[in-house]
Ligand SMILES: Nc1nc2c(c(=O)[nH]1)N[C@H]1C(S)=C(S)[C@@H](COP(=O)(O)O)O[C@H]1N2
């Protein structure tokens with residue numbers, strides 16, 4: 001992933017407002033209202049008239065930021081999905097060749113329940129919720145996305161991981177016929193990502209099936225993709241076909257391809273620069289070319305919820 005070095009940000013551009021996300025539910029509680037009563041008009045106001053199925057879900061204000069979501073056009077038109085090309089517009093142009101039904105997911109490794117399940121079996125027990133999450137790419141751009149999904153922990157618990165399950169690995173579909181980018185050796189296919197089990201079990205870790213109240217567009221990782229909003233976007237594997245519990249730390253694709261640039265943890269950290277660019281600020285997609293850069297927040301603004309996972313770790317070494 002290549003990126004120009006972003007310009008320095010001026011202190012005047014640091015908006016205090018960004019530090020007050022996720023306070024709405026507290027305020028609502030004090031007023032004796034349900035949290036959603038204070039929410040603005042439905043995030044799906046920008047939803048497309050696309051033939052994507054509508055989903056049933058409830059809104060989760062407790063785990064949503066109050067930042068304005070990006071448009072559906074930005075979210076589905078500016079993507080990283082190297083299986084469909086390297087340019088941001090390639091996934092939207094090329095991901096039509098992906099067939100997301102039938103689809104199956106294999107559960108393997110250190111768990112009492114393993115095997116191959118249909119996507120319907122995977123999804124059935126899980127009520128869907130909408131969560132508006134910040135999404136920060138390692139390339140120093142960001143978006144705000146109204147995902148629809150369910151907690152990753154709820155899915156993983158169903159398979160009863162054993163006490164030896166210290167990590168969870170996620171693998172994207174390998175099929176060069178459907179994924180033209182896999183005909184080129186830009187990455188070591190299939191795309192693999194992994195988490196420590198306690199990270200995966202954190203309530204913020206989301207198994208995503210939709211956006212703006214509808215099924216995920218293929219370019220966003222249909223039918224099943226991860227999003228962990230405190231980590232750089234590359235941890236969020238798309239179009240998942242395998243979940244494996246393991247005792248040892250799995251290798252992840254980006255760290256394998258450039259170990260000096262992409263680590264295993266990939267926590268958003270404004271103090272640890274990428275070797276080729278600063279991570280102190282980000283370009284908010286949709287803000288226009290001349291819009292001010294935003295300061296990047298520690299753990300992408302989710303420090304209160306996740307900093308404890310990394311207590312005592314040197315985050316410069318474990319980047
Ligand atoms: N299989 C796969 N998953 C992937 C990627 C990819 O190239 N292939 N790119 C990652 C990166 S770098 C980012 S920023 C996010 C982008 O997700 P989005 O296109 O839904 O915004 O997907 C991540 N998941």
Ligand SMILES: [Mo]
Pocket residue numbers: 080136137138139232233234
């Ligand atoms: Mo990314």
